[in-house]
Amino acid sequence: MLKKSLLLVIALLTLQLGNAQLDGLIKKTEKALKGGGLSQEEAGNGLKEALNAGISEAVDFLSAKDGYLKSPYKILVPEEAQVVVDKLKTVPGFTNIEADLTERMNRAAEDAATKAKPIFMSAIKKMTFQDALNILMGNQDAATRYLEKTTSTQLYTEFLPVIQSSLDKVNAREYWRNAVTAYNKLPLVTKTNPELDDHVTKKALVGMFSLVEKKEKGIRTDVGQRNSPLLKKVFAEQDKKK
Numbered sequence: 314m315l316k317k318s319l320l321l322v323i324a325l326l327t328l329q330l331g332n333a334q335l336d337g338l339i340k341k342t343e344k345a346l347k348g349g350g351l352s353q354e355e356a357g358n359g360l361k362e363a364l365n366a367g368i369s370e371a372v373d374f375l376s377a378k379d380g381y382l383k384s385p386y387k388i389l390v391p392e393e394a395q396v397v398v399d400k401l402k403t404v405p406g407f408t409n410i411e412a413d414l415t416e417r418m419n420r421a422a423e424d425a426a427t428k429a430k431p432i433f434m435s436a437i438k439k440m441t442f443q444d445a446l447n448i449l450m451g452n453q454d455a456a457t458r459y460l461e462k463t464t465s466t467q468l469y470t471e472f473l474p475v476i477q478s479s480l481d482k483v484n485a486r487e488y489w490r491n492a493v494t495a496y497n498k499l500p501l502v503t504k505t506n507p508e509l510d511d512h513v514t515k516k517a518l519v520g521m522f523s524l525v526e527k528k529e530k531g532i533r534t535d536v537g538q539r540n541s542p543l544l545k546k547v548f549a550e551q552d553k554k555k
Contacts (some may be wrong), residue, residue, distance in 0.1 A: 355543065388513055417485035
C-alpha cells in the first residue's frame with residue numbers, strides 16, 4: 314500500500330518537476346523509508362505527535378504569566394512610538410511610561426496566546442502524508458514554516474480582538490492615548506498617533522513561531538527530546554539523511 318502511494322505521488326509530481334528535482338525527491342523518499350520499516354501511517358503520526366508536543370509546550374509557556382514579558386520573546390514598544398516615550402519620560406505622570414507600556418503589551422500577548430493551540434492542532438490534523446514526508450526530510454524549520462504558512466492569517470484574526478480586549482483590561486490603550494495626547498501638546502513636536510493593537514499582535518505571533526521553531530529544532534537534533542518509541546523511530550529516519 315505504501316509503495317503504491319509513493320508511486321502515485323511520484324507520478325503526479327513528474328508532471329510538475331524536472332528530472333533533477335524528481336530524482337532528488339525519489340532519493341529522499343527512498344532514504345526516508347529504507348530499512349527502518351517506516352510506514353506511511355507511522356511517518357504521519359510521528360510527525361504530528363512531535364508537532365502537537367512542541368506546540369503545546371510553546372503555547373503553555375507563552376500564555377503563562379511572564380511568558381512573553383520575561384522571555385526572549387518580550388514585546389518592546391514599537392519603534393515609531395519610541396520618540397513619544399523618550400519625550401514623555403520627563404513629563405509628570407509618564408516617567409515610567411516605557412516600563413508600564415511594555416508590561417501591559419506583554420500581558421495582552423500572554424492572554425491572546427491561549428487562542429493558538431486549537432488553530433495549530435487543526436492545521437496538523439489536515440496535514441497530508443506528502444506534507445509530513447516533506448517536513449520530515451526538510452530543513453530544521455520545515456514544520457514551523459508549514460504552520461506559519463497555513464495558520465498565520467487565522468492566528469492574527471483570533472489574536473487581534475483578544476489583544477485589544479486585554480490591552481483595555483489593563484488600560485493600555487487609554488494610557489497610550491493619554492500619553493500621545495500629552496506628547497502632541499508639547500512644543501515643537503510632530504504630532505503622531507501610532508497604534509498598539511497591530512504591533513502587539515504581529516510581535517506576539519513572531520514570538521510564538523520563534524518558540525515553535527526552537528521546539529522543532531530540539532526534537533530534530535536532540536535524541537533525548539524524542540520521548541516515545543514512535544518519535545524515536547520516525548526521527549531516526551530523518552537522522553539517516555545527515
